[in-house]
Amino acid sequence: MVAPLTKELLAEIEACTALLRxxxxxxxxxxxxxxxxxxxxxxxxxxxIFEIKGRPTDHPVIVHVASAAHLERWARxxxxxxxxxxxxxxxxxxxxxxxxxxxxxxxxxxxQDTVALRVPAHPVTLRLLERLDGGLAAPSANRFGRLSPTxxxxxxxxxxxQVDRILDGGPCRVGVESTIVALIGRPHLLRPxxxxxAELERALGxxxxxGAGPSARLRAPGGLAAHYAPATPLELVEPAALEERARTLVxxxxxxxxxxxxxxxxxxxxxxxxARAVAMPAPPDEYARRLYATLRELDGEGLGGILVEAPPxxxxxxxxxxxxxxxxxxxxxxxxx
Ligand code: TXA
Ligand code: MG
Numbered sequence: 570m571v572a573p574l575t576k577e578l579l580a581e582i583e584a585c586t587a588l589l590r591x592x593x594x595x596x597x598x599x600x601x602x603x604x605x606x607x608x609x610x611x612x613x614x615x616x617x618i619f620e621i622k623g624r625p626t627d628h629p630v631i632v633h634v635a636s637a638a639h640l641e642r643w644a645r646x647x648x649x650x651x652x653x654x655x656x657x658x659x660x661x662x663x664x665x666x667x668x669x670x671x672x673x674x675x676x677x678x679x680x681q682d683t684v685a686l687r688v689p690a691h692p693v694t695l696r697l698l699e700r701l702d703g704g705l706a707a708p709s710a711n712r713f714g715r716l717s718p719t720x721x722x723x724x725x726x727x728x729x730x731q732v733d734r735i736l737d738g739g740p741c742r743v744g745v746e747s748t749i750v751a752l753i754g755r756p757h758l759l760r761p762x763x764x765x766x767a768e769l770e771r772a773l774g775x776x777x778x779x780g781a782g783p784s785a786r787l788r789a790p791g792g793l794a795a796h797y798a799p800a801t802p803l804e805l806v807e808p809a810a811l812e813e814r815a816r817t818l819v820x821x822x823x824x825x826x827x828x829x830x831x832x833x834x835x836x837x838x839x840x841x842x843x844a845r846a847v848a849m850p851a852p853p854d855e856y857a858r859r860l861y862a863t864l865r866e867l868d869g870e871g872l873g874g875i876l877v878e879a880p881p882x883x884x885x886x887x888x889x890x891x892x893x894x895x896x897x898x899x900x901x902x903x904x905x906x
Contacts, residue, residue: 662763
């Protein structure tokens with residue numbers, strides 16, 4: 570799925586690196602979602618990311634680096650657990666939150682005493698990071714609170730006229746954002762994501778702390794209830810209740826899409842009069858890869874509502890379930906239903 574590093578692509582990576590060094594904003598591919606990148610040591614460039622996204626300035630951004638060898642440039646302390654996770658999962662969809670070095674810009678950390686670091690597993694952006702030999706501050710390349718982009722085209726449609734360049738590395742392989750783990754005191758899960766929690770716990774040899782707990786200070790706005798949302802009202806419905814809910818909405822005149830994994834539910838949705846019945850893959854990783862593109866497509870169809878069959882709230886489904894649940898909070902239906 571990832572484009573090979575052709576001569577043309579290498580030249581494009583060089584051009585993007587030069588733009589970043591000059592303080593420009595470049596959208597970059599990663600294995601999770603596309604990022605909106607700027608040189609993390611350039612205050613004005615980082616500020617522009619926030620303007621483009623329409624994001625509150627106290628929300629920290631992830632700094633992307635070429636390898637774990639860069640950790641000490643950003644973190645003033647790297648505990649053994651961080652090293653173990655980096656060795657096992659980088660490059661990959663894992664972000665580590667560590668105490669920051671004093672020179673890391675407050676624009677990057679949201680004024681907090683920590684910095685989030687990640688080595689993305691995408692050959693195009695890894696090459697760019699090696700050439701940049703610095704940190705790339707990059708939140709997901711979408712407007713604040715909306716769906717993350719998983720293709721260059723998504724970025725073009727949403728932000729194309731505002732970014733200086735879009736580096737096209739093909740569709741994202743993982744499709745949901747990185748797992749975020751804070752290593753300030755006991756290892757703490759801040760956001761489920763591309764690396765399953767069970768794999769992290771196995772590598773750490775201990776369970777991850779969850780919820781606000783002792784690190785309520787570690788604000789992760791991706792943890793806001795309403796986030797990752799389409800504009801069309803979306804409801805997450807347990808399988809047993811889905812057919813009934815579809816009937817109710819259709820009866821109320823709602824032009825409805827039903828997104829489900831089970832063939833039986835899709836047929837029931839069609840029988841209930843849903844305008845669209847969208848089949849999703851049964852394996853969680855394939856589902857994740859398709860999730861945002863599917864919601865974006867439905868969002869463009871002028872529907873009155875989207876019902877999604879709730880996946881399990883556990884195991885390899887955690888990240889998908891988390892994003893769907895936030896999407897449902899971010900897209901509240903008003904009125905009677
Ligand atoms: O997969 C990803 O993580 C993608 C790609 C582009 O790398 N990036 C991404 O960035 O999802 P963004 O900004 O949309 O979400 C990053 C999350 C936010 O919830 C932010 O609050 C949290 O990381 N974060 C960043 N720095 C933090 C810090 N110092 N402490 C706690 N949370 C932090
Ligand atoms: Mg985001």
